Amino acid sequence: MSKLKLVELTDRGIRTRIKVGDITLGEDFVVIAGPCGVESEKQTLETAEAVKAGGGMMFRGGAFKPRTSPYDFQGLGLEGLRILEKAKLNTGLPIVTEVIDPRDVSWVCEFADILQIGARNMQNYSLLKEVGKAERPVLLKRGMYSTLKEWLNCAEYILAEGNLNVILCERGIRTFETYTRNTLDLSMIPAIKELTHLPIVIDPSHGTGKLSLIEKMSLAAVAAGADGLLLEVHVNPCEAKSDADQQLNPGQFAALMQKILKLNHFMQDKAFKSSITGGDIQ
């Protein structure tokens, strides 16, 4: 396979910073939170308020849901995007939402502040090329079966089209273990940092699939140097049409935010700033 050209960290060590609203990704720690799917206006707007109140910095929600079965809830589509627009209007939170078809990219950009590429579409090269031409940052999830090399090459597809604003997202890989939904591979945080200049965020909700494990994996991600987290939050998780077992309720989210911010603040201490193997860590 050909070499990477654009995503690699150079000797100059300059890292990508992506400004979205008030947040500078890669510099400020970012928590992107919201429901797995946009199910209704009420559910979405209430969850957005809860995310805002709890301290979340961006709002996420899927209008297009790639589902294993064709008979499962597929998302509200354009109607869902309009609801997300209202959520943004109400809360001021930037919107992160998934796009799954290259034909949708241009008009989804009118609603999204960040375009998400889901795990199943990581190697959908037509889609990657299309978001590579879009004027929105792209959050690129790692495929559940994807090596680090393949993942970085997918980022390279996007950068090669001119869009330099890519955020990588580790969301767990598929292994033989069945206690967790996926195996969250936190070693990708320092690996991404040593190989590329792109920011990396962690999704412990999909990464574990278990409410009881999300808190500890969130804190671990902070300690390992992640640039942010992607958390599923739902006003009423029991009624969620997808991912019911892994969505935080508003109270849990707010409590977790306190811990995340407290730990992240502590990790800024200069004691943690230089690497034991030499050189600064960012």
Add this chain to the structure above:
Amino acid sequence: MSKLKLVELTDRGIRTRIKVGDITLGEDFVVIAGPCGVESEKQTLETAEAVKAGGGMMFRGGAFKPRTSPYDFQGLGLEGLRILEKAKLNTGLPIVTEVIDPRDVSWVCEFADILQIGARNMQNYSLLKEVGKAERPVLLKRGMYSTLKEWLNCAEYILAEGNLNVILCERGIRTFETYTRNTLDLSMIPAIKELTHLPIVIDPSHGTGKLSLIEKMSLAAVAAGADGLLLEVHVNPCEAKSDADQQLNPGQFAALMQKILKLNHFMQDKAFKSSITGGDIQ
């Protein structure tokens, strides 16, 4: 996840038969052969002649190549499809070619007798829905990290749109083993036969990634009851722009065809027709 409705084998036991040219897939054993990629007119037409001469029943070749790196050969696109058209004109062999973008489906149908969905796009639901509306049979490869359930649900996506002519293709799954490129999962042959009415073909070229293993895995697939094989053949494998290690040369292909046909003929013996666990096997 919701239940399958359309791909499941019913009590009546009727299996899908797909007529393409002179071949009835699901009834006649089919060997689909050709190069990984359409690289030039000369290479393609010569390989097509070799496939025809060796006894191949259909010709395959990629005009769109989903490649790990954006800097690797991406295929000739429309020009490649025109070359495939000539190959069909010269040899009479039906064309099997991959489509990777939902926007291409309608016009690729003008060149393809069977549309191939590659392993990386198995869960590209936009693409699945589009080929579900096309008037061409679809060869659906198993994703390299896909369970049988997920694979069947992807077939269900296609059938749910009205296209009932789906051929499943096992091409190896990703495991920890590195001696082979993938691990060819031949147990999917009887598994598919007991769960669905769809035909299944095996791709030992990608399934092993090693020239020296293709012969034995082809014969094993025949003995296990596969409906056909997908084999990579190239007039000059050493010069191939992709998959150089796993393409047969014309002489190897012709020699293998003899063995495949001989064994397949033998397996029609009535001694193999009824299952040891009861009921007929098809």
Add this chain to the structure above:
Amino acid sequence: MSKLKLVELTDRGIRTRIKVGDITLGEDFVVIAGPCGVESEKQTLETAEAVKAGGGMMFRGGAFKPRTSPYDFQGLGLEGLRILEKAKLNTGLPIVTEVIDPRDVSWVCEFADILQIGARNMQNYSLLKEVGKAERPVLLKRGMYSTLKEWLNCAEYILAEGNLNVILCERGIRTFETYTRNTLDLSMIPAIKELTHLPIVIDPSHGTGKLSLIEKMSLAAVAAGADGLLLEVHVNPCEAKSDADQQLNPGQFAALMQKILKLNHFMQDKAFKSSITGGDIQ
């Protein structure tokens, strides 16, 4: 890791032949059959008679059962070995049985014609060294998460101690697929043949874990050139204390033997004797 020295196939191409009773392993196709565990004298002796009557060449049964839970049936130990001794006396079939503790090797040899090393103990080097000093052939199962390289190195451990009579056994590897208990990796047959001089047998019972898939995987193994099969047979599978879902009853076993022998006879045809990639295949 250091290089293999003893298991590799040399240019002279001489393959290991292991004589056990009337059978020459590596030359004659061998079917080793019997229950997962020795549960009682009645069950074992009746199954042995059924194996003999059905055409099995060797009898297998576990007196020591490595079980996931300490509270599950652990085998009858010495009493089990004495029952196996009677089974041999009654039927004349050589005995294949597992040894799990290095302290047991010397006295288990008094009852066993072939010592089996199970998948969980593949890298139990103390045990490997001990059976390497024993005067009995060793059937070495591939670990469920072992690469080909690791497996061959374990065989090397045995040969390095002086015991040259090792039979490799592929029994399925652990993957993400859950429809089958393991993923049976038949590509190991030609891989083992091109790398080593040792015989290889296939265990489709553990390899699939599903009664309905065993027949086809057995035939596939024959067509791929395996030297033999390991099949679980039980006079009354429903009452088995372990592996109830994957044991053949006597009628199924006899019917399968007919097909296996018929196909194996056919595969001896000279049409299959020379490889398409050059050189003889053995």
Add this chain to the structure above:
Amino acid sequence: MSKLKLVELTDRGIRTRIKVGDITLGEDFVVIAGPCGVESEKQTLETAEAVKAGGGMMFRGGAFKPRTSPYDFQGLGLEGLRILEKAKLNTGLPIVTEVIDPRDVSWVCEFADILQIGARNMQNYSLLKEVGKAERPVLLKRGMYSTLKEWLNCAEYILAEGNLNVILCERGIRTFETYTRNTLDLSMIPAIKELTHLPIVIDPSHGTGKLSLIEKMSLAAVAAGADGLLLEVHVNPCEAKSDADQQLNPGQFAALMQKILKLNHFMQDKAFKSSITGGDIQ
């Protein structure tokens, strides 16, 4: 499989505490450090001094090395244990060392404060039963192919023999990813805490196999609530006979210890003490 009886966390929530020297495992955060293998007296004693000076609480080193190839360094055996004895005499640090053969357990106990069961022997039930009878705590590594359920059942084997002092150790599982040697599964920390009363330590050295990733994974483990760490340290990693790429030198170890202790101290803050999903976390 039968149910677990002894390792499960009961409603009373009492957790196992294991006193070794001055340390109470499960209460005090423990760092166990030392070379992969005991290679010579000089290397071992100097490393032990460095571990002591750097703040390590226990000393580890292998006298018996389970190696993939029979021709690789297999450890110094009894001589190695005598060297470990001197290291303890010099530094006062308790010794953690691996036992790989059931016949060795009783006399290895004379040199070891904690017996280690390595990943390859996790399901070596003869060995588990033997250490279950020993009067030393057991550090049980997770097999590289083992589910949480299987791992806990192996602990159950030890407890069922009467030895209640088991420490679990996550050391990475085998996946398709090749950038790291293994995939370190930190989600096991909260999973073990919610299912069992046993302490869990993390081995980021084997878990990543890459020096540059160990620091961040160590901190992540602390934040996730691990009871301790297992770190490979060597006075001169370049000259190590095994695991040369993943051993810290004394300076790196000392620097890492500072960060680990600082973070661990911070995590004792009461802000982190109650779980967001209810109940205390320990």
